[in-house]
Structures are given as structure tokens and as C-alpha cells.
Amino acid sequence: MSAQMLRTQSRMLLKQYKQAQRYQLQQLRRLNNAAAPETTKLFINGEYVESQSDQWIDVHNPATQEVVTRVPKATAKELEEAAHSAQLAFGSWRRTSILTRQRKMLDLQQAIRDNMERLAASIVSEQGKVLSDARGDVMRGLQVVEDMASITNHLQGQRLEVSADMDTYTVREPLGVVAGICPFNFPAMIPLWMFPVALATGNTCLLKPSERDPGAAMILAELCKDVGFPAGVLNIVHGSHTTVDFLTSDPRVRAVSFVGGDRAGKYIYERATQNGKRCQANLGAKNHAVVMPDANKEHALNAIAGATFGAAGQRCMALSVAVFVGDSGAWISEIAERAKQLRVNGGFESDADLGPMISPEALARAEHLVQSAIDEGATVTLDGRGISVPKYPRGNFLGPTVIDHVTTQMQCYQQEIFGPVLTCMRVDTLDQAVELINGNRYGNGASIFTRSGACARKFESSVEAGQVGINVPIPVPLPMFSFTGNKGSFLGDTNFYGRSGVNFYTQLKTITSLWRKQDAEDRQATVHMPTIH
Structure with a gap:
């Protein structure tokens, strides 16, 4: 991209940001000046x-x-x-x-x-x-x-x-x-x-x-x-x-x-x-990403982090489960390091990567499921509970959270957390990963990160999910196709x-219609007086 194009794009983004800031200020003035909020x-x-x-x-x-x-x-x-x-x-x-x-x-x-x-x-x-x-x-x-x-x-x-x-x-x-x-x-x-x-x-x-x-x-x-x-x-x-x-x-x-x-x-x-x-x-959903040892490590970890923690995890297609195959399990700590770099703040702040959850009740439920993972024997590699956001002390904030050594029996796996929480599971083979996914009652989406065409082919043909990603973390199709979640x-x-x-x-x-050709045939005009036989 040329320097001129970069400058043009930067000006456009700055203009968009200022427009949104003006709208926010208008909202705040309305709230401060009104005796009661508008209906x-x-x-x-x-x-x-x-x-x-x-x-x-x-x-x-x-x-x-x-x-x-x-x-x-x-x-x-x-x-x-x-x-x-x-x-x-x-x-x-x-x-x-x-x-x-x-x-x-x-x-x-x-x-x-x-x-x-x-x-x-x-x-x-x-x-x-x-x-x-x-x-x-x-x-x-x-x-x-x-x-x-x-x-x-x-x-x-x-x-x-x-x-x-x-x-x-x-x-x-x-x-x-x-x-x-x-x-x-x-x-x-x-x-x-x-x-x-x-x-x-x-x-x-x-x-x-x-x-x-x-x-x-x-x-x-x-x-x-x-x-x-x-x-x-x-x-x-x-x-x-x-x-x-x-x-x-x-x-x-x-x-x-x-x-x-x-x-x-x-x-x-x-x-x-x-x-x-x-x-x-x-x-509901419980979307899985399988990480093979041959995957492009940087791409896979960045994609998983973005798909898990974006929108504070409040997406039906959020990647909430990462299944690490074999040696790729050593990468879990690096996902936690990437997640630590994400900035939690109010949505209008220019440096924000993820904002608050929708309500105090949603926050409390997500925090409860994190605690249940600890109680059931999982390891919380990164704990986002109690995060401080100084400018917004009353916000419903949960920081990025990474839970390791999760099993299928745990509440944090059985239930849709719907928050910025990644549950990590470890298996030895791709077959075990597919079996794990197919045993889950949900079927919105599943992804695999690999450089092997054979692994990708096997995964896409055997996994039971309505939307499959190959090195794509959120495989939601564009509207010329359709959203095809299945199972539960x-x-x-x-x-x-x-x-x-x-x-x-x-x-x-x-409609079935009959128009006979003979009905359109030309007929000679009759000029004599009709007779009755």
C-alpha cells in the first residue's frame, strides 16, 4: 500500500472515530441534562x-x-x-x-x-x-x-x-x-x-x-x-x-x-x-478449534485469541474451546501471553480491544463458571476476574481468561460461557479431537489449524459441525451462502x-397449464346462415 493510500485511510479512520465520539458526547449531554432518560x-x-x-x-x-x-x-x-x-x-x-x-x-x-x-x-x-x-x-x-x-x-x-x-x-x-x-x-x-x-x-x-x-x-x-x-x-x-x-x-x-x-x-x-x-x-454453541503441531503457530494463536476474546466472547460463533493435539499443547502459555496484551476498556476508547459484558448477571455467571473450573481441577492460566478499568469502575468487565486441562465433564465445557474465556483441552491425535467435537451436543462451527491438506480434508469430512473453518477461526459464511449451524x-x-x-x-x-396448438389455428370465415341439424 502506497504512502498516499495509507494517509487517505488514516484520515478516513480518524474522521469515523471523531463522528462516533461526537455521537457519544451527544448521548452523555442528553443523559446529564434530562430529568429522566428518553423512552x-x-x-x-x-x-x-x-x-x-x-x-x-x-x-x-x-x-x-x-x-x-x-x-x-x-x-x-x-x-x-x-x-x-x-x-x-x-x-x-x-x-x-x-x-x-x-x-x-x-x-x-x-x-x-x-x-x-x-x-x-x-x-x-x-x-x-x-x-x-x-x-x-x-x-x-x-x-x-x-x-x-x-x-x-x-x-x-x-x-x-x-x-x-x-x-x-x-x-x-x-x-x-x-x-x-x-x-x-x-x-x-x-x-x-x-x-x-x-x-x-x-x-x-x-x-x-x-x-x-x-x-x-x-x-x-x-x-x-x-x-x-x-x-x-x-x-x-x-x-x-x-x-x-x-x-x-x-x-x-x-x-x-x-x-x-x-x-x-x-x-x-x-x-x-x-x-x-x-x-x-x-x-447456543460450543465452537472448537483444533490446533495441529504442524500449524502456522503465529497465525493460529493470533486467530484463536481474536476469535475468543473479541466482543467480550459474546458471539454465538466465538471460539470458546481450543483442542491442542500432541506437542501443540506447549503453545497454551503463549496464548495467555497474547491475551494479556489485549486492552479492556470502554467501547469508545481508541485503544480498546474488548469492552464490557452486557450485564452484571452475565458477568457473574461467567465468573462462576471460571471458579467451577478451578473447583473441578482445571488450571486457570490467565484469570481476568476482578480486572480494574479505572475510567469505568462500574463496568461489567471480565478480562481475557484462559483455562487449561479442561475435560468434557466440567461445567465450563458443558455450558456456553458466553464471555471472554478460552477453555483448552489436550489430546494425542486428530481422531481424538474429532471424536471430542462430535460428542458435543452443539454444532455451530469448528475449525482446524494445520499445514497438512490431508488433515484438513479428513477434518472437514468427519467433523459434525455445520460450519467448518480451515485455518479460519470464525467460519461464518457470507450471505451468498447461508448460516448452517446444526445439531443442538x-x-x-x-x-x-x-x-x-x-x-x-x-x-x-x-402450476400446470395446457394451451393446445390447434386452438390457435387459423379458421376460414363462415358467411352463410347457420343451420340446425
Whole structure:
């Protein structure tokens, strides 16, 4: 890269950082000057609606514990209004030409790009990610929107002349009103996995962001309105159990998408399917990385450290287990040394590598699992508990933590920690590593680090995980493919985004038509008076 290109890139990054800093300052001034925090509104029929609820949830900045906003538990009337709006909008939206829907996706992706810093800053304030990772959250969702700009290709059907003058062909039609229920860990990406695919295929959507960080979803709703999506096509409702029960039981809702934890996901899947709805549910995970002795050591250790501790480990595809084969076990201490160099700080700080966890409860749970590892005989090589972050003394911080000599029976292995904790296991052979992974109930992702093509080939063909990385730590596919977690990490038959996502939000219709050639033959005009025989 030339010096001029480096200078240009540096200026761009500095500009982005200053934009985010200005947004943070605006948020702080608002919090300091307001007698009470602003409330998060509902988005119903293209309008922002102040909820009439008497039940509210405070959203705390994970680094400071300041209340950023208050989220309503939508009332029964408000949920009814949102569903009715989506149902009415579906009648006209489904008949909107596919080129118009494609154009809206093109406009939306540009609007998201133009508001990248605003979205990222909202994520930092409410979720706690560092600013660069928050931008990545938005960018990975944006890629789904861009893929939906090719909806004209995704919705093409098939046609075959099955007999003389008889054709059979298929078309994909939208389902109707669909719902999305989102987790806290990706406030922009997961909503963008859901509603753009639903809308591009002609459905209307009821979206429930996480009650812990709804800001990014509300900005996305605003952008949809700005680029001209019709009223009612996207509606946003808030709440917890009552809202979820409504979305999984209301007869107008034809399909439900969910990303989150095991307990909620199983409940939502069972309730939705029992009520006759399609459901796709991404649940928990325990992602493994196998480190072979012949691996590129520097690449493997850096990749594992980044994939484990980034986003404070709060990713469903975080690398939470490293399986060291043979002599590579000697490298564990070096991972701990790399982890020590990572800087824990508030997400807006320019030197931050990882920020706080989402809540004091999440922090306490992760710390408990670290202690359980000690109690059960593991060795904590690096202990991030009790880390001091002077500027943010009230933050939910857990420093990078490395646990060695973990076994499959330990709580820290059996449960998804969902924090910046790497559990390290040692085996003698690749076969043992594969057997260990295949014995785990989850199946989101697994990776191997090796220079051997034979080892890589054996691993990819024998490991039971839906997404496999070869020298890649987080093998999440781009949207031209689909997110393909399996086993206990997924409930449903059709995965998120890409071609699978299009299939989930549409239903096939098959038409067989007969137009006889002889019916088009020219006939001589008859001029005489008809007679009756």
C-alpha cells in the first residue's frame, strides 16, 4: 500500500472515530441534562408511537451503568395494532413488483452505509462492543441487504414442458406476516438477517429487538421509512415474555425467526410450531478449534485469541474451546501471553480491544463458571476476574481468561460461557479431537489449524459441525451462502439468509397449464346462415 493510500485511510479512520465520539458526547449531554432518560418508541404503521404501557425496562450502558433509554413492554392493544398494520400492508406489498422491492434494498443499503457511525455508536452505548467491532456488526448485516438486492435471481422459478402443449412451472410466493425475535449480542446484524430477506420476498414483518439494546433496530426502522418502504411493511414491537407469546401464537403470523439462547429458543420453537408456524431458531454453541503441531503457530494463536476474546466472547460463533493435539499443547502459555496484551476498556476508547459484558448477571455467571473450573481441577492460566478499568469502575468487565486441562465433564465445557474465556483441552491425535467435537451436543462451527491438506480434508469430512473453518477461526459464511449451524445449535429445517433464507420466507406454488396448438389455428370465415341439424 502506497504512502498516499495509507494517509487517505488514516484520515478516513480518524474522521469515523471523531463522528462516533461526537455521537457519544451527544448521548452523555442528553443523559446529564434530562430529568429522566428518553423512552424507546414503538414503530407501527410507519409511525413512531409512544407506548401506553405501565411496564418498562431500563437499558443500561454496560460500561457505566447509566440508563440510556427505557423500553416498554408493549400492551395487548399495541401488539394488535402492529399485527393489523402488517396484515393490511401485506395485501399491497406482495403485489409490488420485484423490481420495486429490489430498488428499496439498494436504497436501504446506501442509507445504512451513510449511517454506519450512528448505528455503531448506538451499539457501543447499549451493548458495550468496542467501536470497530460495532462497525463490523453493522457491516455483516449490511451484506445481507446487499445480497437481497439480487432478489430477482433468488426468486426465479423452474419451467418444464412435461407433455405436448403442457407446461409445469414453479413460482415462489411470500407467506404473509412474519416475525423476528432478536438477541442482544448483535443489535444490527441479526435484525438485518431477518427483515430484509422477509421484505425482499414480499412479506411484511413484526420485529422484536432485544429489550437490552433496541437502539440499532430503531435506527434501521427510521432508515426504512426514509427510503420509502410503505407504512406497515416493517413494524417494531418491544417487550419480553408477553410479546414473544403474542408473536408465536397470533394466527396472522405465519413464520418466526429467532436467534438467542437454548431455553428461550426451545420455548419459541415449540410454541410457534405447535401453533402451525414455520420456525427457524439459532440456539447456543460450543465452537472448537483444533490446533495441529504442524500449524502456522503465529497465525493460529493470533486467530484463536481474536476469535475468543473479541466482543467480550459474546458471539454465538466465538471460539470458546481450543483442542491442542500432541506437542501443540506447549503453545497454551503463549496464548495467555497474547491475551494479556489485549486492552479492556470502554467501547469508545481508541485503544480498546474488548469492552464490557452486557450485564452484571452475565458477568457473574461467567465468573462462576471460571471458579467451577478451578473447583473441578482445571488450571486457570490467565484469570481476568476482578480486572480494574479505572475510567469505568462500574463496568461489567471480565478480562481475557484462559483455562487449561479442561475435560468434557466440567461445567465450563458443558455450558456456553458466553464471555471472554478460552477453555483448552489436550489430546494425542486428530481422531481424538474429532471424536471430542462430535460428542458435543452443539454444532455451530469448528475449525482446524494445520499445514497438512490431508488433515484438513479428513477434518472437514468427519467433523459434525455445520460450519467448518480451515485455518479460519470464525467460519461464518457470507450471505451468498447461508448460516448452517446444526445439531443442538439449530432448530428448524431452513437456515438463515442466502438461498435458505429466501426459501424460509416463501412457499412454492406449482402450476400446470395446457394451451393446445390447434386452438390457435387459423379458421376460414363462415358467411352463410347457420343451420340446425
